[in-house]
Amino acid sequence: MNNTTTQIEEIISQEYQHGFETDVESDAIPKGLSEDTVRLISAKKNEPEFLLEWRLNAFRKWQAMTPPEWADVHYPPIDYQDIIYYSAPKSQKDGPKSLDEVDPELLKTYEKLGIPLHERAILAGVAVDAVFDSVSVATTFKDKLSEKGIIFCSFSEAVQHHPELIKQYLGTVVPVQDNFYAALNSAVFSDGSFVYIPPGVRCPMELSTYFRINAKNTGQFERTLIIADKDAYVSYLEGCTAPMRDENQLHAAVVELVALDNATIKYSTVQNWYPGDKEGRGGIYNFVTKRGDCRGPKSKISWTQVETGSAITWKYPSVILRGDDSVGEFYSVALTNHRQQADTGTKMIHIGKNTKSTIVSKGISAGFGKQSYRGLVRIAKSATNARNYTQCDSLLMGDRCIANTFPYIEVKNASAQVEHEASTSRIGEDQLFFCRQRGLSAEDAVSMIVNGFCKEVFKELPMEFAVEAQKLLGVSLEGSVG
Amino acid sequence: MLEIKNLQATVAEKSILKGINLTVNPGEVHAIMGPNGSGKSTLSNVLAGREHIDVTAGEVLYNGKNLLDMDVEERAREGLFLAFQYPVEIPGVGNIYLLKAALNAKRQHQGLPELDAMDFLNLVKEKVKLMEMNEAMLYRSVNEGFSGGEKKRNEILQMAVLEPTLAILDETDSGLDIDALKIVAKGVNSLRSPQRAMILVTHYQRLLDYIKPDFVHVLAGGKIVRSGGPELALELEKEGYAWIDPSAKQSTVNL
Numbered sequence: 013m014n015n016t017t018t019q020i021e022e023i024i025s026q027e028y029q030h031g032f033e034t035d036v037e038s039d040a041i042p043k044g045l046s047e048d049t050v051r052l053i054s055a056k057k058n059e060p061e062f063l064l065e066w067r068l069n070a071f072r073k074w075q076a077m078t079p080p081e082w083a084d085v086h087y088p089p090i091d092y093q094d095i096i097y098y099s100a101p102k103s104q105k106d107g108p109k110s111l112d113e114v115d116p117e118l119l120k121t122y123e124k125l126g127i128p129l130h131e132r133a134i135l136a137g138v139a140v141d142a143v144f145d146s147v148s149v150a151t152t153f154k155d156k157l158s159e160k161g162i163i164f165c166s167f168s169e170a171v172q173h174h175p176e177l178i179k180q181y182l183g184t185v186v187p188v189q190d191n192f193y194a195a196l197n198s199a200v201f202s203d204g205s206f207v208y209i210p211p212g213v214r215c216p217m218e219l220s221t222y223f224r225i226n227a228k229n230t231g232q233f234e235r236t237l238i239i240a241d242k243d244a245y246v247s248y249l250e251g252c253t254a255p256m257r258d259e260n261q262l263h264a265a266v267v268e269l270v271a272l273d274n275a276t277i278k279y280s281t282v283q284n285w286y287p288g289d290k291e292g293r294g295g296i297y298n299f300v301t302k303r304g305d306c307r308g309p310k311s312k313i314s315w316t317q318v319e320t321g322s323a324i325t326w327k328y329p330s331v332i333l334r335g336d337d338s339v340g341e342f343y344s345v346a347l348t349n350h351r352q353q354a355d356t357g358t359k360m361i362h363i364g365k366n367t368k369s370t371i372v373s374k375g376i377s378a379g380f381g382k383q384s385y386r387g388l389v390r391i392a393k394s395a396t397n398a399r400n401y402t403q404c405d406s407l408l409m410g411d412r413c414i415a416n417t418f419p420y421i422e423v424k425n426a427s428a429q430v431e432h433e434a435s436t437s438r439i440g441e442d443q444l445f446f447c448r449q450r451g452l453s454a455e456d457a458v459s460m461i462v463n464g465f466c467k468e469v470f471k472e473l474p475m476e477f478a479v480e481a482q483k484l485l486g487v488s489l490e491g492s493v494g
Numbered sequence: 495m496l497e498i499k500n501l502q503a504t505v506a507e508k509s510i511l512k513g514i515n516l517t518v519n520p521g522e523v524h525a526i527m528g529p530n531g532s533g534k535s536t537l538s539n540v541l542a543g544r545e546h547i548d549v550t551a552g553e554v555l556y557n558g559k560n561l562l563d564m565d566v567e568e569r570a571r572e573g574l575f576l577a578f579q580y581p582v583e584i585p586g587v588g589n590i591y592l593l594k595a596a597l598n599a600k601r602q603h604q605g606l607p608e609l610d611a612m613d614f615l616n617l618v619k620e621k622v623k624l625m626e627m628n629e630a631m632l633y634r635s636v637n638e639g640f641s642g643g644e645k646k647r648n649e650i651l652q653m654a655v656l657e658p659t660l661a662i663l664d665e666t667d668s669g670l671d672i673d674a675l676k677i678v679a680k681g682v683n684s685l686r687s688p689q690r691a692m693i694l695v696t697h698y699q700r701l702l703d704y705i706k707p708d709f710v711h712v713l714a715g716g717k718i719v720r721s722g723g724p725e726l727a728l729e730l731e732k733e734g735y736a737w738i739d740p741s742a743k744q745s746t747v748n749l
Contacts, residue, residue, distance in 0.1 A: 437585075440582070441545070442580075442582045443582050443584055445542075445544055445545075445566065446578065446581070446582045446584075447584075447592070448543075448565075448566040448567045448570065449542050449543075449566055449567075449569075449570050449575075449576050449578075450570060450592065450595075450596035450599075450652065450656070451567055451570040451571045451596045451597075451599035451600045451603070451656070452567060452595055452596060452599055453567055453599070454567070456595065456599075460584075460587055460591075460592070460595065461584055461587065463586070463587070464584055464585055464586030464587035464635065465585060465586050466586070467586040468586070
C-alpha cells in the first residue's frame, strides 16, 4: 500500500496556484472591533440610519455570543481585536465609472485568476461583480440587465439606490442573532452582491461574483442578498480565491436567498480560498452562513458547491421549504487535502406541504485532511407529504485522512418519506493500476476517478463552471484533467 | 517479442517466481497452466508492472527493450495488455470515456493524432458488435453493476479497441458460464493475428477447448516444469496437478 499512497500523495501535492499578492494601496481602518468600528464602517459607506442601527443591534447581540463548538474542526481561538474590519483599494475611493477607470493592477489580478471580466466577459456571456477585498470594483453588464428591470450591483450600491429592498429583505432569512459568525458579519459586513429579479423575468445570463482576499490581516465579511420575485429565475455563481499567507485569515460571509411564488434560484459556489501549506500554516477560515427561503409556493432553491480551498470550512447552505410544493437541493463536492478541515453539509427544513429536497454530498479526503458531512432534514408537523433523498459519499486517498458523516433527521409528520444513503470508498491501488495498465498516466487516472466520483454534482453546475470546477480539483489534486 | 530469462521475484519477502524462462514470438498463443499458488498471477503482474513485486534476478526483454525498466503505463502504450482476473469498478467514469482516453494515450505515444469523437465512436461500435455486447454498456460506468461475464467481456472489448501487441489474459475463464466463455473465446480468437502474441494464464483446460494454444507450459512452485503442445493441457485435465512438484501446494500466495 505504501508505494501507492506515496504516489497518490505526490499527485495531490501540487502547489496553490492563486498565491500571488497584488500591490495596491489600500485604505484600511485600524485593527480592532468596537461600536466605534461599526459606526466607522457604516459612515465610510455613507449608510442610512436604519442600517447603522441594524449593525449596532447585531454587534450588541454578537458580544453576548460564543463561537460554536459542536463542529468537528480544531483551531486556536481567534483574537477578534486583531483583525482589520475594513480595507478598500485606495484608488477606488471615488469609485470607478467604467472598467477603464479600474486600477490596471486589479485587472491584472483578475486576469491571472482567469476571470472573464472585460471583453472576455462579453464573449462568455457572464456578468461579473468582482469584489476585491471589501469594495466592489467593477460591475459589468449592468445596463443590459437593467433593461429587464434586473438589479445586479454591489451591496453598497443597493444600500444607496434601493434602500427599501434592503430594508424589506435584509436579515429575514438569516436573523442577526442566528449564530456567532452571522452576527459578526451583520455588524461589520463590508460589501457583497445584491440581486433582484422582478416578477416573471428570467435572468438571461449567469450572474457571477468573484471574491478575493488581498490585504493582510483583513477579514472578508461579505453580505449577499438575492431576491427572485414571483415567477422569476436566476442562476448565480461565486468563485473565491486568496493569496498565500502564513497567517490565517477570517472569512465570515452571509448569503441570503429569497424565492417568492414559483421562482427559482440556482446558486453555485466554487471556493478555492488559500488552504494553508502542507503543515497547516496559514489559510482561510471559511465560516459562512448561507440560507435560502422558499417563501412562495412552487419555488425552488438549489445550492451547488465545489469546496476545494480554505484551511477550515464551516458551512451549511440550507433551504427553508416554507411554500407548498417548494423544492430544495444541495449538491456538494468538498475536498480536504494536507491539513485542511471541513465540517460542511446542509439543512432542509420542510414546513410547506408536498415539499421536496435532495441532498447529494461528495467528500474527498487526502493527506491528513479531515472532513465531516453534517446534515439536518427536518420535517415539520405541517409538512404533509414531504420528501427527502440524501446521498453522502466519501472518497479517501491514502490512509491518514478522515471522513465522517453526521446525518440528523427529525420527522414530525407521518406522511413523510426520507431516504438516506451513504458510502465510503478508497481510491485503490487496484483502480490506479487498472487505469495505468490501460495506458493512462497515474495523474490522469486519479483525476478521472475523482471526476467520476463527483459527476453527479458537476452536472448541476453551469457548463463553463463545471469545466472550471474540474480544473480546480485538478489544481488541488493533480496537474491535469484527463 | 517477449523473452523472459531466469526471472525470479518475491512478494513480501516470500519467493514466488524461482527462475522462469519463456520465449514468445509474434503470432503465438501460449497457455500457462498450474495449480493455485504456483505463481501464475504473479507472473502476469510482474509483466504488467504491478508494484510490490520485487524482481530479484533475471531479465525480461520486450521487443528488444528492457521491460522491467518501463513504467506501467509505458508498457501499456507499447502494446502490452493485461486482461484482469478481477476487473475493477470505477463509479461515474463512463466505459466509453475510459476507452477513448486509453486509446488516445496509446496513439499519442505512437505519434498518431488523437481520434475525434466520430471516428472513435465508429471504431468502438464495430468492436462492441464483435464482442456481442449491448451498446448501452458503453455508456455505463466502468464495470459498475456488470455481471461477472460482462466484466470479462468488457476486458476483451478493451483489448479489441487497444489492439495490443502482447495480450496477457489472467484467468479470463474464471467465473464464466459456458455461453459467456464461448463469446469471450470468440472475441479472443478474432484478435489472433500473425503480429500479435497472447499468453493465456489459466487453472483449467476448459478455456483451451475454445482458444487453441500453440504451446502449453506448466507452472509449479515458481518454475515452468513442463512445456509442450496443446496435448499437454489434455493430459493435465485427466491427471490433475498432483503429479507435479508437491511443494507447489505450500505456497498459496494469491495476488
